[in-house]
Amino acid sequence: MIVDDHEVVRRGIAEVIDRTEGMSVVAEAGSVAEGIRRANLVRPQVMLVDLQLPDGTGIDLMSSLRDTLPDTRAIVLTSFDDDDALAAALQAGAAAYVLKSVRGAEIADVIRSVSAGRTLLDERTVTRRRAGHDDPTEDLTPSERKVLDLIGEGMSNREIAERLGVAEKTVKNHITSLLSKMGLQRRTQAAAWVAGHKRSAWRAESGD
Template identity: 40%
Template sequence: MISVLVVDDQQLLRRGLRLLLGTEPGIEVVGEAADGQEALVMVERRRPDVVLADARMPGMDGLELVRALAGLDPPVTAVVLTTFDDEDIVRGAVGAGAAGFLLKDVTTDQLAEAIRAVARGGMVIDPRVARIAFGPEEVSSPDPLAILTRAERLVAERIARGLTNAEIAAELVIAEGTVKNHVINLLRKLGQRDRTGLALALYRALS
């Protein structure tokens, strides 16, 4: 079971994340905090595996919190979940030691998969901010597919092999319309404009 501490200055958002993540297998929210200082106290008490924190909060903000968590012995894994994608915040979070950086419009599945990935020692950066975080040359360094859901990854693997939607649907025993929806999500998440570019990006990522 992966234990998670949710840190956000908005109580409604904290409670919402707690409820949503509570439906995900293998994940348990063990506490909430309204700012970085309160989060550090909760970390001492609850010893979470992952801290999920907003970037901007009154008092000790998310970036200061990430830096403090990275300095603990042992360090605590942190994921920044925010609405802000400007360069200072993205680079600041990664530079402070965040294992993940996600925008708040991610789905519950995407968020849960990211938490599982960082708990395993991986790094998850939303593809939409990867170039800001690492620069163009380094975008391929972290796993660009780590943010995908299991179903999306299965479809992605078959797109990389050149299968059509109908062939993917037949192989996975799902509706062709479902495959189409996954393709739309893959295009958005991986920042590709068409299926050809998507197939090429997936082939490179999976090779």
């Protein structure tokens, strides 16, 4: 289910989802009140929620539905890269926080991960972002670190899957998770981070 007050945005997201195997849009809404009513009717597995709505916020919507739809998982899809909003979304029970600048394929990956039960943001992520933590990879799993290194080498998802001996879908899930933990939106940003980190390490070793 998609809750956004801009019809063009809803239509664009719906097209991406409907083209993705195994996914379909069961309802749309443009306000908190409409979202509550329709969600209780269709009981969606996953709900994409904008933060700014005409009669309230996406936080209000998620909070209102937590008791009546405990199995519905929420993804905040917003234009605001704001730490306070991120913390509020976490408190309201959101499983992921995604900026609208994200690519369509990445939205599908996030939906797939969240519907499978994964949570792509946590209290440590919020705390680290607020503190401006020096190491955004601190919370990565060993597998996610390997995938990050291979992204830095310029490998595609298929090449990474072959190198690690796992399914390409597994690689996509790792990438979705590591991007969220690092506070990034695209794999190109992850590649740039690896490149910059390696340059810094080389300079430190060479004494420059």
